[in-house]
Every structure is written in structure tokens, then in C-alpha cells.
Amino acid sequence: MAKYYGNCLVVDWTLIDIDTMFNEVIGDVVKQTLDPFMSNIVQHVLEFGRDDQRLKIVRKLTQHPDQLVEASLDSYGTKCVQKLISTHNSKKEIALVSYSLLSGFLYLVMDLDGNQVLQRCLSCWSVEDNEFIYDAATRFCYAVATDEHGCCLLQRCIEFSNGNSQQKLVKEICKYAFHLAQHEYGNHIVQYIIQMQNPSAIAELTAQFNGKYVQLSMQKFSIHVVEKCLEHIVETRARIVQEFLAVPYFENLLQDPYANYVVQCALKFTECSVSDRAQILEQSSESYPTDNVKREREEKDTKQLYRFLPQSGSSHVPLAIIKVFDARISNLRDNREQKASKDAHFIFGDSGIGILRETRHNYKSWSEDGKVLKKSCDIQEEVRECH
Structure with a gap:
């Protein structure tokens, strides 16, 4: 046998x-x-x-x-x-x-x-037969979400449940969203909920994250949550950029081993003046200009920048924020010592060099597609308002 x-x-x-x-x-x-x-x-x-x-x-x-x-x-x-x-x-x-x-x-x-x-x-x-799992997962939500195997089960619970069972489970997870986002396993379930595009869950998450995006961007695990917010929640993009620009140590964020990736992600998903930003950063790595040249280049860069800004009514970051965001990155070049002129590594540090590569990559894709960004009266009018 x-x-x-x-x-x-x-x-x-x-x-x-x-x-x-x-x-x-x-x-x-x-x-x-x-x-x-x-x-x-x-x-x-x-x-x-x-x-x-x-x-x-x-x-x-x-x-x-x-x-x-x-x-x-x-x-x-x-x-x-x-x-x-x-x-x-x-x-x-x-x-x-x-x-x-x-x-x-x-x-x-x-x-x-x-x-x-x-x-x-x-x-x-069936969903009815699995009700005991959904109820237990809701009751022990935080303990399950912060476990290596439990976070996988919680995602499957959300996937297979529906109606009231799913709503209760997602609502309970959102209560601990800020703490879960910083956990090595809990951050995965927060990312999963963001990808669901559930309006009530998104509202709860953004309410907890507002004012804390910089803090989350400087941590190993929560950085992925911020990137998901930039990718899937269009309404948060302007808020995240605003919070980044509001910090007095913006240059340090570019050199931070985690935050620099969020800056790259913001550059990618805001889709604002991609080609011109690449050109500005490339120029900044060539030489350190004198005061007169700096002023001339700054005026030239500013004029070129506004030629490529998105039109009004789009879902991109507001023009005023884009202006400050690009200016802050460009001004880093002017605040560094002269000996750091020729190499982008010296301008932005080990982590910030990825920002230069990201903008160059986007510029290359933009050029290869053969797209032409044209001036328009609406854009010029908005530029005047920004001034």
C-alpha cells in the first residue's frame, strides 16, 4: 500500500x-x-x-x-x-x-x-460565515495590524468583507492610522486603505496626517504612506508641498535619507515645470555664478519657469506654491560655498542627488515624447497674479 x-x-x-x-x-x-x-x-x-x-x-x-x-x-x-x-x-x-x-x-x-x-x-x-473573523479583527485591530502575519490577514479581511463589516473594520483601523503609519508592519495596512480610495477613510486619514507630513517623511516606514498619499490622494499634494516649504531646514530634507524620496515623489506627481526644473538643476551643477550672473540667471529662470506652469483649473499644485517650491530648490545653489559648484553631489548631498536624477529623467521622457508646452493668455495672467 x-x-x-x-x-x-x-x-x-x-x-x-x-x-x-x-x-x-x-x-x-x-x-x-x-x-x-x-x-x-x-x-x-x-x-x-x-x-x-x-x-x-x-x-x-x-x-x-x-x-x-x-x-x-x-x-x-x-x-x-x-x-x-x-x-x-x-x-x-x-x-x-x-x-x-x-x-x-x-x-x-x-x-x-x-x-x-x-x-x-x-x-x-461566505461573508456571513466569516463574520466571526471580521468581528475579532475589529476588536483586536491594533494588535493584529502590528504583527508580521496579522497585517496580511487584515488586508485579506478588508478584501473579502463588504458592507457594514468592511466599514466597521476600516473605521477602526483609521483610528490608529497615525501610529500604524510609523510601524514596520502597520504601515502596509494604511497604504492598502489609501489605495482603496474610500472617501470616508481618506477624510479620516488626512485629518490625522495634516501638519505631520514632514515628521512622517523623515521616518523609515511612514515615508511609504506619504508617497501613497501623493500618488493616490490628489487633494493632499498641495498640502504636503506647503508643509515642506514651511520648514526652516528645507535643505536638510533634501539630504535626509528618507525625506529626499518624498521630495522626488512630489516632483513626479505634481507634474509642474518638469522640463524647466531639470534645466535649472543642470545649470546649477555646472558652475557657481557671481552675484551679477546670479541675478540675471535668477530672472531668466523665473521667466522660463512660468512658461511651463500648468493651466488654471487643473488638479495640480497651485501656481504660487509651485513658484516657491522651485525657488527654494534653486536658491540652495546660491547659498552654498563656491567650491561646491561643479558637482551636484556637493550641492545636494548623498541623498539629494536623487532629486537631480529624478528631474533629469522626467525631462528626458518629456523631450522624447515630443510634447510642446505652449504659452497662453490664461497662464500669463496667473503669473501676474503670483507676482
């Missing part, structure tokens, strides 16, 4: 009757699910056995709630429990299994094998 091929034991299931296998495992089914070989037999009975045989195995496993949890946490037992969940289930079986799993919910969430059992429930059962 069974032969060894190398280190693997292969069973010829056609030579074994289902009833024989059932009688073999039903005596101590909990112990059998943890055995490397017998667990395969348990899985075979669950898949091909009769409904009454399946129900007897379920009752044995759920006789004590901790028995099913113990099996779910084992590397072999988890395969049996997942097979039980994925095969056809009656309402009685689902009720018994869900009650037992709920008793050890946090243990399952924070374990690799146990987490897979809960995710199998989400993918195989």
Missing part, C-alpha cells in the same frame, strides 16, 4: 478502502493530524469520505476548542484543518469550527501556520 521513494513515503490510495482509513484515524484523530504520515490519511478521508464521517472527525477535533487550535498551529495539522475548511462544509460543521478557532484567534493570527487557516476560511467561506 505504501512504498518509499528516496525519503518520501508514497501511498497507493486505490488499495485502501475509505472506511478502513476512517476507522484507523477516528480513535485519536487529534494525534493523527500531527503525525507526518497519518495526517495525509486524515486529509484523504476529509476529501473523499462520507458526510457523516466528516462530521464525526469535526466533532472529535472540536470536542475541546484548544484541540483544533493546536492542530492549526502545527505544520502538519494545519494542512488537515485547511483541507477540512476547503472541502464542502455543512452549516453545522462551520459553526463548530468557527467557535473553536475563535477561542484562539490571536494565537492563530500571530502564527504562520495558524494564519493560513484563517485566510483559508476567508477564501472558502
Whole structure:
């Protein structure tokens, strides 16, 4: 019936009757699910056995709630429990299994094998049958979101839930959004919610982040949340740029190992004067100008800058903010010592050099596309208002 091929034991299931296998495992089914070989037999009975045989195995496993949890946490037992969940289930079986799993919910969430059992429930059962998972995830939201495996489960809960269950879960997550954004695992669930584009969730997130974008941009994990805000929440772009320009140490942000990426992201998604910004930065790396040349170049750069500003009514950053943003970056060149003139590395530091590369890349793409930005009376009128 069974032969060894190398280190693997292969069973010829056609030579074994289902009833024989059932009688073999039903005596101590909990112990059998943890055995490397017998667990395969348990899985075979669950898949091909009769409904009454399946129900007897379920009752044995759920006789004590901790028995099913113990099996779910084992590397072999988890395969049996997942097979039980994925095969056809009656309402009685689902009720018994869900009650037992709920008793050890946090243990399952924070374990690799146990987490897979809960995710199998989400993918195989209906929303109504998984209500116990959604309620528990909402109740222990912060603990689940800050766990290595729990953050993945929380994303799957949002994905498979709907209606009131999903709304309650997202609302509870948003309560801790600012703290989760700074956590190594919690930031992933905040990014996921931002990508959902849920209006009520976006309003709650932006309310917590307003005034703190610079703080979030200077941290290893929350930087990804700020980048997602720039990418998916158009309304926050002007606010983020404003907060960056308001800090007195803007040059330090360009050299910060994390914040400089947010500046690059802002340059990318605001889509404002991309070609001209590249030209200004390239010129700044060539030489350090004298006072007269600086004034002439500054006037020339300013005039060129406004030729390429976006038209009124667009969803881009307001013109006044763009003006200050570009001017602050350009003025960094004038505030540095003369010996730092020829190399962009000396002008912007190790991290800030990425900003120069980003603008040059955008300028190259803009040129290759053959797009021509033309003057218009509306743009000129807005430029006069900015002055």
C-alpha cells in the first residue's frame, strides 16, 4: 500500500478502502493530524469520505476548542484543518469550527501556520460565515495590524468583507492610522486603505496626517504612506508641498535619507515645470555664478519657469506654491560655498542627488515624447497674479 521513494513515503490510495482509513484515524484523530504520515490519511478521508464521517472527525477535533487550535498551529495539522475548511462544509460543521478557532484567534493570527487557516476560511467561506473573523479583527485591530502575519490577514479581511463589516473594520483601523503609519508592519495596512480610495477613510486619514507630513517623511516606514498619499490622494499634494516649504531646514530634507524620496515623489506627481526644473538643476551643477550672473540667471529662470506652469483649473499644485517650491530648490545653489559648484553631489548631498536624477529623467521622457508646452493668455495672467 505504501512504498518509499528516496525519503518520501508514497501511498497507493486505490488499495485502501475509505472506511478502513476512517476507522484507523477516528480513535485519536487529534494525534493523527500531527503525525507526518497519518495526517495525509486524515486529509484523504476529509476529501473523499462520507458526510457523516466528516462530521464525526469535526466533532472529535472540536470536542475541546484548544484541540483544533493546536492542530492549526502545527505544520502538519494545519494542512488537515485547511483541507477540512476547503472541502464542502455543512452549516453545522462551520459553526463548530468557527467557535473553536475563535477561542484562539490571536494565537492563530500571530502564527504562520495558524494564519493560513484563517485566510483559508476567508477564501472558502461566505461573508456571513466569516463574520466571526471580521468581528475579532475589529476588536483586536491594533494588535493584529502590528504583527508580521496579522497585517496580511487584515488586508485579506478588508478584501473579502463588504458592507457594514468592511466599514466597521476600516473605521477602526483609521483610528490608529497615525501610529500604524510609523510601524514596520502597520504601515502596509494604511497604504492598502489609501489605495482603496474610500472617501470616508481618506477624510479620516488626512485629518490625522495634516501638519505631520514632514515628521512622517523623515521616518523609515511612514515615508511609504506619504508617497501613497501623493500618488493616490490628489487633494493632499498641495498640502504636503506647503508643509515642506514651511520648514526652516528645507535643505536638510533634501539630504535626509528618507525625506529626499518624498521630495522626488512630489516632483513626479505634481507634474509642474518638469522640463524647466531639470534645466535649472543642470545649470546649477555646472558652475557657481557671481552675484551679477546670479541675478540675471535668477530672472531668466523665473521667466522660463512660468512658461511651463500648468493651466488654471487643473488638479495640480497651485501656481504660487509651485513658484516657491522651485525657488527654494534653486536658491540652495546660491547659498552654498563656491567650491561646491561643479558637482551636484556637493550641492545636494548623498541623498539629494536623487532629486537631480529624478528631474533629469522626467525631462528626458518629456523631450522624447515630443510634447510642446505652449504659452497662453490664461497662464500669463496667473503669473501676474503670483507676482
